[in-house]
Amino acid sequence: RTTVETVVKGQNLISVTSDTTLLDALMNFVDYSIHSVPVIDDGNVVGILTLMDLAKWYKKSHEL
Numbered sequence: 001r002t003t004v005e006t007v008v009k010g011q012n013l014i015s016v017t018s019d020t021t022l023l024d025a026l027m028n029f030v031d032y033s034i035h036s037v038p039v040i041d042d043g044n045v046v047g048i049l050t051l052m053d054l055a056k057w058y059k060k061s062h063e064l
Contacts, residue, residue, distance in 0.1 A: 012032075014028055014032050014034060014037055015037055015038045015039070015040045016028065016037055016038075016039055016040070016049060017039065017040060017041055018039055018041050018046060018047075020039075022054060022057055025037065025049055025054065026054055029051055029054065035050065035051045036048055036049065036050040036051065037049050
């Protein structure tokens with residue numbers, strides 16, 4: 001019955017806002033070796049951005 005708070009307490013939690021550029025978000029993914037990040041606006045979680053989302057954006061924007 002371990003809580004999420006117990007697991008993440010004291011960790012540097014990474015998030016982005018909906019107006020974060022995709023390039024800045026990608027840099028966070030690389031710098032922190034993460035695969036997903038919550039999108040938080042005004043203290044509310046409005047979504048989750050994943051590495052796959054960024055890959056799809058890249059493919060679409062570069063017409064691969």
